[in-house]
């Protein structure tokens with residue numbers, strides 16, 4: 001079928017809106033008509049070479065839509081079902097999936113770095129017949145997506161996809177980091193560095209868990225205000241106040257139970273170490289480029305400081321994505337507030353420029 005998609009042909013180039021040929025789903029794949037896609041910071045990182053991908057590529061992985069067709073062997077969804085695309089293909093066969101750690105599915109790399117389907121081939125081609133890759137085997141910056149069956153997570157028919165698409169990546173990554181990775185307990189204290197879509201989701205997870213102190217750290221005033229509306233109890237502008245000293249001051253000199261990093265910068269990862277209390281935990285959610293290292297002062301080790309990465313919110317998508325949809329419907333997980341603007345596919349380059357300037361929490365592309 002012919003589809004329109006935003007195609008990226010090289011690093012640091014604008015997207016071009018092109019017509020592509022999309023092949024039908026093969027065995028254990030699903031064709032989905034895209035209803036909406038969030039623009040995630042990882043899309044930005046690929047577009048600017050911080051994360052690698054082959055080219056040309058259709059980016060977009062925070063997608064949601066309606067199943068149009070299923071390949072042989074697919075039984076858990078049928079045409080007409082609403083689905084949210086998961087970052088993990090949840091292959092069900094690897095050692096990690098067998099332990100219900102789908103967020104570490106060993107097939108994920110094929111989607112994230114090779115940008116192919118699980119059989120190593122692409123479904124998109126240019127009209128001239130050149131292969132076009134799709135980020136996460138999804139490519140939600142296109143009118144239709146073919147994805148691995150395990151990536152298509154069924155959600156109830158009354159789910160508004162132009163809001164809940166954020167659950168596909170940012171919300172599951174952030175809220176899951178608080179609830180699954182850290183397992184924040186009621187009454188505990190949390191600091192979150194970076195208040196984009198992921199950081200705001202972390203602090204919402206901390207609020208849902210019942211944290212008593214939630215400190216949001218971001219230089220942009222609009223993001224700090226949004227953080228307060230979504231559950232932060234304190235904010236810090238790190239350009240004005242030294243964030244580690246301020247976190248200690250807010251927590252009576254002792255530091256927080258958990259400090260989360262949601263920017264992917266080595267410097268702020270190290271700052272997390274300076275914010276936690278003895279026995280506290282630094283949880284690294286942001287993704288730095290692979291050639292960088294984090295230096296940890298040995299002093300904290302004697303105080304039983306811990307540092308832990310968090311990938312895709314330590315989530316089991318088929319369990320957690322419907323739960324997050326339910327929390328949204330009950331008003332506990334606030335997603336409408338996180339959407340700065342809804343745009344058409346043609347406005348994608350402008351939205352990426354705004355993201356580069358750190359503006360807004362989330363832009364969502366909607367398809368008519």
Ligand SMILES: [Zn+2]
Nearest residue numbers: 040042169170
């Ligand atoms: Zn993402």
Ligand SMILES: [Zn+2]
Nearest residue numbers: 091094097105
């Ligand atoms: Zn697996």
